[in-house]
Structure formats: structure tokens, C-alpha cells
Amino acid sequence: RRRGGLSVGVVSNTEIQDATPAAMIAHTRRRATYDEITQQFFGFQPDLLMGGGLANFLPKGAPGAKRRDETDFVAKFKGEGYAFASTATELAAMPGDTKRLLGLFSAGNMDGALDRKFLKRGGVSRAPDQPDLTQMAAAALKVLSQYPNGFFLMVESGLIDKYTHLLDMERAVYDTIMFDNVVRMVRDWAKARGDDTLILVVADHNHPVSVVGTIEDD
Numbered sequence: 001r002r003r004g005g006l007s008v009g010v011v012s013n014t015e016i017q018d019a020t021p022a023a024m025i026a027h028t029r030r031r032a033t034y035d036e037i038t039q040q041f042f043g044f045q046p047d048l049l050m051g052g053g054l055a056n057f058l059p060k061g062a063p064g065a066k067r068r069d070e071t072d073f074v075a076k077f078k079g080e081g082y083a084f085a086s087t088a089t090e091l092a093a094m095p096g097d098t099k100r101l102l103g104l105f106s107a108g109n110m111d112g113a114l115d116r117k118f119l120k121r122g123g124v125s126r127a128p129d130q131p132d133l134t135q136m137a138a139a140a141l142k143v144l145s146q147y148p149n150g151f152f153l154m155v156e157s158g159l160i161d162k163y164t165h166l167l168d169m170e171r172a173v174y175d176t177i178m179f180d181n182v183v184r185m186v187r188d189w190a191k192a193r194g195d196d197t198l199i200l201v202v203a204d205h206n207h208p209v210s211v212v213g214t215i216e217d218d
Contacts, residue, residue, distance in 0.1 A: 005149030008046040009140045013110040013133050013175075014158035015053035016041075020204050024154050035067055042076055047151075048143050050103035050136045052110040054086070064107045077102045088131035091139055101143050105130045112159045114174040133157055133175075137182045141189055150196075155182060156204075164207040 012021040017034040026040040034056040041049060057073040058065035067073075078084055085091040085103040094101065106127045115122040116130055124130075131139075137155045144151035157179035163172035183201055190197035 005147065007048075007144050007147035007149070007151035008044075009048035009144050009151060009153040010046055010050075011048070011133075011136050011140050011154065012051040012156040012158045013112070013136075014051060014156065014162065015056075015109055016049060016051035016104070017053045017056055018051075018109075018158060020156050020158060021051060021154065035069070038067075038073055039071075042073055042080075045080060047099065047147070048101045048103075048140050048153075050085075050101070050105075050140065052104065052106035052108055054104040055107040057104060066107075074102070074104070087127075087129035088135060089129055091131050091135060094139065096142070097146070098143055099146055101139070103131075103136065103139070109159065109162065112163065112171050112175045113178045114171045117174075133178055134181050134185055137186060141186070155186075157182065158204075161204060161207070 008025075010016065010021045010024045012018065014021070015034070016022075017037040019031050022028075022031065022037045025044045025046060026037040028036055028040070034053070038056045055064055055066040058067060059070040059072040060067050061070065062072070074084060080100070082100045082102045083094055083098045085094060085101065086105060088105070091103055106123060108123070110130050111122040111124050111127070113132065115124055116132070133155070140153055140155065144153055157175055160172050160175045160179065163169075163175065183199075186199060190199060
């Protein structure tokens with residue numbers, strides 16, 4: 001909403017303060033300054049912000065909080081008229097006329113498709129009701145498309161990168177499939193609107209797929 005009424009949304013399944021989502025709005029010399037990045041999110045006030053990273057929105061002393069001060073940014077966003085969702089169920093129940101939305105579904109990074117849907121590992125025991133990236137993207141389109149002068153939306157499947165750093169190819173593949181589903185959904189949404197939407201699909205950087213023949217099966 002900064003120029004010509006343009007609406008802004010940022011969605012990721014990583015911590016929302018991670019490099020790519022943070023770079024959409026914040027400016028800092030160190031990517032690890034999550035408290036500062038969260039404060040800059042509030043200063044900019046995008047119309048929609050969804051992902052993990054709840055810990056740096058919570059005030060010092062709150063359960064699971066990582067902030068070094070006592071500022072409650074969830075409360076501050078709510079005070080500015082944002083609806084708040086912390087689970088997939090709450091996200092699905094959002095009223096259709098919601099125009100400002102903060103969704104934080106995990107203290108840190110969200111869990112990937114393989115853990116959430118099949119293995120029930122990672123942080124699923126602590127946050128069993130996390131939305132899929134497709135659900136977050138669909139909710140974002142529903143919110144932002146209400147603005148008459150258009151919108152910018154960044155949707156990141158950031159766990160692909162994190163899994164591939166670890167050569168965790170099973171999890172990386174499942175999240176790549178999930179991201180492909182997101183692209184298909186957005187293309188179908190755009191096609192129904194005509195030719196008024198530009199979709200760009202890029203990698204923040206590419207990874208090799210390494211096969212190392214020195215593993216010990218035991």
C-alpha cells in the first residue's frame with residue numbers, strides 16, 4: 001500500500017525473519033538480528049505476513065520467547081487491526097473480508113510436508129496444526145485480491161533450501177512437490193482472472209544434489 005495503493009504480502013514456511021522473507025521489507029547489516037527485523041515488519045506493516053518465527057514476536061519472559069525486550073509484537077499487530085492465526089484451523093476460519101492478517105504457526109521454522117503429513121517428526125508434536133504452504137498461499141490471495149489497486153505477494157518454500165544444505169533429499173523432494181502444487185494453484189487462480197497477473201518462479205540460489213558413497217549402513 002505504499003505506492004498507488006499497492007498491497008503487500010509475505011509468506012514463507014521458514015521463520016518469517018529468515019533471509020528471503022526479511023529482505024522483502026527489512027534492511028539490516030546482519031541477517032541474524034531477528035528482533036530488529038520483526039520491529040521493521042511492524043514499522044512497514046505489510047497487509048499480510050505468514051510463516052514461522054513466533055518466538056521473536058513474543059515479549060521476553062513469555063513461554064518460548066526469544067526477544068531481548070518486553071515488546072509483544074503480536075499484541076502490537078492486533079492493535080493495528082490485524083487478524084491473527086496460530087494454527088491451520090484458525091487460518092481456515094478467517095472471515096472472508098479479512099484484509100490484514102498475521103499468521104505465525106511455529107516458534108521457529110515450520111515443519112515440511114514429509115514430517116507434517118507422514119512421519120509426524122520434527123516440531124509436529126509441539127505444533128501439530130500447521131498449515132500447508134498451499135493453504136497459506138490460498139489465504140494470501142484471498143486477502144490481497146480484495147485491494148482494488150493490485151498487490152505484490154512473495155511466497156517462499158524456504159525449507160527446500162534448508163533441507164538440501166543437509167543433503168536431506170527426501171524432505172527436500174516432498175517440499176519441492178508441495179511448492180509445485182503452490183505454483184499450479186496460483187497459475188489457475190491467475191488464469192481465471194485473465195491477463196492481469198505476473199507470476200515469477202525463481203530460486204534464491206541453486207543447490208547440487210550430492211550422492212556420497214561413503215555412508216555406513218549401520
